[in-house]
Amino acid sequence: MAGIDKLPYEWIKEIINVIAEKIVVINRDGIIEYINSAYCEFLGTTMEEAIGKPVQEIIENTRMHIVVKTGQAEIASVHPIKGSEMIANRYPLYINGEIVGAVGTVSFGNPEEWMDYSERIQPLLAELKYYKAEFQNELRSKYNFNDLIGDSPMFQAAKHLAERAAGSQSAVLLLGESGTGKELFAHAIHQTSPRGHFSFVRLNCASIPEHLFESELFGYEEGAFTGSKKGGKKGKFELAHCGTLFLDEVGDMPLHMQSKLLRVLQEKEIERVGGQSPIPIDVRIIAATNRNLEKMVEEGHFRQDLYYRLNVMKINIPSLRERKEDILPIAKVLLKKLERNFHRQGIELSTEVIRRFEAHSWPGNIRELENVLERAVNVLDGNIIHVAHLPLYLQDNHVYRETAHIQPDDVHPAEETIQPLKEIVAAAEKSAIKKALQFTNGNKRLAAKMLGIGKTSFYDKCRTYEID
Numbered sequence: 001m002a003g004i005d006k007l008p009y010e011w012i013k014e015i016i017n018v019i020a021e022k023i024v025v026i027n028r029d030g031i032i033e034y035i036n037s038a039y040c041e042f043l044g045t046t047m048e049e050a051i052g053k054p055v056q057e058i059i060e061n062t063r064m065h066i067v068v069k070t071g072q073a074e075i076a077s078v079h080p081i082k083g084s085e086m087i088a089n090r091y092p093l094y095i096n097g098e099i100v101g102a103v104g105t106v107s108f109g110n111p112e113e114w115m116d117y118s119e120r121i122q123p124l125l126a127e128l129k130y131y132k133a134e135f136q137n138e139l140r141s142k143y144n145f146n147d148l149i150g151d152s153p154m155f156q157a158a159k160h161l162a163e164r165a166a167g168s169q170s171a172v173l174l175l176g177e178s179g180t181g182k183e184l185f186a187h188a189i190h191q192t193s194p195r196g197h198f199s200f201v202r203l204n205c206a207s208i209p210e211h212l213f214e215s216e217l218f219g220y221e222e223g224a225f226t227g228s229k230k231g232g233k234k235g236k237f238e239l240a241h242c243g244t245l246f247l248d249e250v251g252d253m254p255l256h257m258q259s260k261l262l263r264v265l266q267e268k269e270i271e272r273v274g275g276q277s278p279i280p281i282d283v284r285i286i287a288a289t290n291r292n293l294e295k296m297v298e299e300g301h302f303r304q305d306l307y308y309r310l311n312v313m314k315i316n317i318p319s320l321r322e323r324k325e326d327i328l329p330i331a332k333v334l335l336k337k338l339e340r341n342f343h344r345q346g347i348e349l350s351t352e353v354i355r356r357f358e359a360h361s362w363p364g365n366i367r368e369l370e371n372v373l374e375r376a377v378n379v380l381d382g383n384i385i386h387v388a389h390l391p392l393y394l395q396d397n398h399v400y401r402e403t404a405h406i407q408p409d410d411v412h413p414a415e416e417t418i419q420p421l422k423e424i425v426a427a428a429e430k431s432a433i434k435k436a437l438q439f440t441n442g443n444k445r446l447a448a449k450m451l452g453i454g455k456t457s458f459y460d461k462c463r464t465y466e467i468d
């Protein structure tokens with residue numbers, strides 16, 4: 001280190017003391033060569049007593065004598081001393097390529113110190129994570145309805161409803177399992193709406209740190225608090241003015257934040273933190289969640305009045321397992337995207353992989369499919385994705401074993417009972433009709449179309465199964 005030899009010796013000693021807090025140096029034989037007074041004080045010993053002794057005699061649970069043997073540094077390891085969990089760093093000392101000893105430091109004299117430190121650092125980490133996600137989001141490209149792949153009647157019905165929503169000003173509530181494409185739908189609705197030229201602003205209601213809620217949503221005036229930006233800052237509502245505000249994961253918003261949000265939606269104006277006068281706001285709200293909001297309202301976890309405000313046009317986005325016929329077309333589009341990113345061409349799926357894809361329940365929906373394909377392309381040598389390229393949970397599917405000597409007949413589904421075919425068909429029809437009606441919000445004409453049957457036949461079946 002150029003220049004350090006110019007520092008007075010006393011300085012170097014003090015610098016080490018200040019930086020390391022508690023420090024010990026041992027030689028190759030594990031004998032303490034140096035230990036500072038802070039460490040001695042903590043251990044209840046003195047420098048005179050400690051120096052020259054084997055390190056294990058002075059410091060309980062030490063691993064310094066091991067580090068000097070292994071030559072491997074140990075960073076941030078938990079080291080219990082005198083009933084306290086300390087954080088220890090241990091480094092071997094190499095001089096001219098040879099181990100001459102080791103240096104160790106410990107910090108946080110007691111758990112309280114650690115808690116205090118962690119409490120100060122946690123909000124900063126939360127803030128950093130939040131802004132990182134925000135930044136990523138800004139970089140995302142815009143989507144429209146052509147990006148929503150799927151020809152199944154259920155998906156088409158959802159898309160159809162979304163197209164209608166694009167033309168209206170009403171609030172939209174997008175419901176669907178994780179990874180079904182809620183965000184994509186929100187983008188598409190905004191892009192196609194008359195507000196498409198204005199901003200689409202996303203607010204992740206689940207991750208916004210509590211202390212940022214008001215300033216993020218409503219903005220602040222210059223000098224509203226220490227560290228506030230010169231000229232103040234616009235909040236999400238102001239940024240979305242004339243455009244769309246997408247309230248993502250709205251079901252995860254804490255109750256007290258729900259009240260503040262509701263107030264703005266009702267009054268259609270906001271007040272910046274530290275501001276003097278209300279600012280009128282014109283935003284279209286699209287909310288999304290994978291939670292069961294109705295149940296949350298019943299249980300008192302979601303405000304009923306807010307639910308009514310958001311739930312003007314409800315769009316249920318079907319899961320992948322409810323539209324198996326779309327799996328392959330979507331996989332093909334995703335593969336094309338991956339080919340572009342990985343500079344590859346002509347990647348295909350083996351027939352067995354297709355079979356497994358169609359048999360899998362896809363709890364993570366399209367996002368899971370994306371991950372599975374990306375992983376496969378990463379480990380692929382040739383051009384065909386085989387079962388071996390899939391994650392283990394898709395390889396282990398015992399019903400679909402590829403190995404020739406195990407016949408599918410060997411598998412006995414233990415819990416399945418056999419019912420008369422008539423009953424099975426009736427139950428399936430009834431549930432399909434109910435589901436279709438749910439998706440079309442009770443629109444029987446559309447439901448019949450989705451199921452691919454005539455209106456008269458649909459009404460007959462409703463009567464038979466006592467569905468009204």
Ligand SMILES: Nc1ncnc2c1ncn2[C@@H]1O[C@H](COP(=O)(O)OP(=O)(O)OP(=O)(O)O)[C@@H](O)[C@H]1O
Pocket residue numbers: 147148149150176177178179180181182183184185289290330333366367370
């Ligand atoms: N119909 C679709 N066609 C092609 N790709 C899709 C479709 N729907 C979703 N995707 C892709 O699947 C991924 C997940 O979509 P998105 O983020 O919109 O899901 P989400 O419902 O918001 O999920 P979460 O609840 O986990 O936030 C995205 O990468 C998106 O591009």
Ligand SMILES: [Mg+2]
Pocket residue numbers: 182183248
């Ligand atoms: Mg989402």
